[in-house]
Amino acid sequence: MASIIAVLTFSFIIAVLFFSFFSTTTTTTMAKPDGLTINLTHRDSPDSPFYQPNLTTSQRTRKLILQSEARALHHHLKQYPKQHFNSNALRSKVDYQGDSVYMAQVGIGTFTSGPNSSISYFLAMDSGSDLIWTQCDTCRSPGHHCFPQRQPLFPSLRSSSYRKLVCARHPLCYPRRCIGNFCSYISRYLDNSTSAGFLASETFTFYSDSSQKEVVPNIVFGCGFDQVLRVDFGQEGNFAGYLGLGWGPHSLVRQLGSRASGRFSYCLQTMTNPRGQNTFLRFGSDIPNRPGLLSTDLEQYSGVFNDGYYVSLLGISIARSRLGIPPDYFARRPPRGGTIMDSGCAFSAIVRPAYEILERELVKYFSRLSGLTRIRPQRFFNLCYQRSRRQGFNNLPQLTFHLRGVDLVVQPQGAFYVKETSGGKDYFCLAMIPFDGVTLIGSYQQTNQRFIYDLNAEKLFIGQEDCSRNA
Incomplete structure (x- = not known):
């Protein structure tokens, strides 16, 4: 018995030394x-x-x-x-x-x-x-x-x-x-x-x-x-x-x-x-505690596991001004496909009749600003403007997705694409695309937001956060 204990003790010491050696790197x-x-x-x-x-x-x-x-x-x-x-x-x-x-x-x-x-x-x-x-x-x-x-x-x-x-x-x-x-x-x-x-x-x-x-x-x-x-x-x-x-x-x-x-x-x-x-x-417990987050319901249909995380989108605002988009446009009712939170999608895809209203109202909004010329880059975003001087994301409005129970407020950095050009100019585009069917809220529009998915409670908790800080 003593010899067995000695062998086990020696093995334990070797294991500790082995772990200590490798833990210096990983x-x-x-x-x-x-x-x-x-x-x-x-x-x-x-x-x-x-x-x-x-x-x-x-x-x-x-x-x-x-x-x-x-x-x-x-x-x-x-x-x-x-x-x-x-x-x-x-x-x-x-x-x-x-x-x-x-x-x-x-x-x-x-x-x-x-x-x-x-x-x-x-x-x-x-x-x-x-x-x-x-x-x-x-x-x-x-x-x-x-x-x-x-x-x-x-x-x-x-x-x-x-x-x-x-x-x-x-x-x-x-x-x-x-x-x-x-x-x-x-x-x-x-x-x-x-x-x-x-x-x-x-x-x-x-x-x-x-x-x-x-x-x-x-x-x-x-x-x-x-x-x-x-x-x-x-x-x-x-x-x-x-x-x-x-x-x-x-x-x-x-x-x-x-x-x-x-x-x-x-x-x-x-x-x-x-x-x-x-x-x-x-x-689980690695999720940071963020008191005060508001939530919306996560929905699934017909028990289909692979349909994604559906939410109820009720409308969209430009600079806190609610647009006249019927909530039915975002519902899951043929031929429309509802609204899905999808971080695997780069840019939000908005059901076409709702997108057309959003684009039309943005055109009105930008018509009140000076130094803008609408351009149409080939095979790019639909709504783009050239500016007479570089302004980055300045003078661009925030957009809001009104979900049932919580507003997803998208700052200009998540709503628009901005590209510098020669001659001290730049252009910007609405970083969303129209689609005939489903609406997806993509990762570009989800930036600088904390999302917590709770599948057991069937809730999605959302709140603004600076995601560059230990996200």
Whole structure:
């Protein structure tokens, strides 16, 4: 017995020395029982794998406009799949449909070789779906397909913590969707792209900053063995899968259980912030206490988990002047698709009749200002003005989305796009797009606001905040 105790004591000392050595560079902890923080990266941040330094600001903005159009189409066709759109217009939009604005870098698996115990991937944050998935190297098998990916395909069979879910034994198995004895999944997209594979439990590592990471075991995810994706980021090879944050039981917020208690939060920095566009996704007790936040109801329809987070939008104001937009324009009633809070969408997409009223009233508002000339940049925002001298966001009005129970006040930095030009001039545009169907309140309009989603209470809490301060 004494020899056994001596061996155990020696092993403990070695383990302590090993941990102390490595903790000088990176701190690894098991997930706290009541909270979690994950670093999010904007796709146009220099830290993003999508960052293209050769692109101009206007080119990046144009790509985000296409992404917003496609995101709106994606949400709308999920509700009304039998509607028909012009095929050429559809093709130009679906090339960007799955490209979420924010990504999370996560580690997946447990491996004994190499400097890290997991393999790191960038997953697109998506509040409009609940499944977490990435490509597995079994997609190289005969008869299966992989889309281009720069990061290594996940080698599931080499991970000691990988476990496929056994059919009819796990609550997260999709009904009547098994391959042999194991649970499977299939995700379909509006351009007939698909991802199919097995559902498995695995250890995930989440990064809260460059030196802090937390390990969370038994996360159920889709291990994709057959992918046919035609979206542009798949062709660039920087995309590896999705991190679902939706209503359903497969979403990360639900799987975290008591660590999240059904709550997650973010506070997005403005695109013009020179400190960067990163932010934090916080769960449970890691969510900062913000007394006095007002709330609106979160809604879902027909028990569909992948429809996104609906809210009741009642109207819009310009400089505190309420516009005459009927609330029915924003309701979920065919052919209109309701209103969704969607941080994965870059710029808000406003149902066309409401957008036309907003644009018309802004034209009246700007007609009272001197030194403005309306311009129409090709394939850009609809409403733009050239100014005789640079003014930045000065003399631009705030806009307000009137939600049931709370006003989302959007300052000019979140309502307008401003671009400097030669000769000491600049131009500005309304940073929103019209759409025939659903209304999305996108991430550009969500900046400098604290959002707390409480799925159990079915509430969204909102309040203004400087998101450059430890968001």
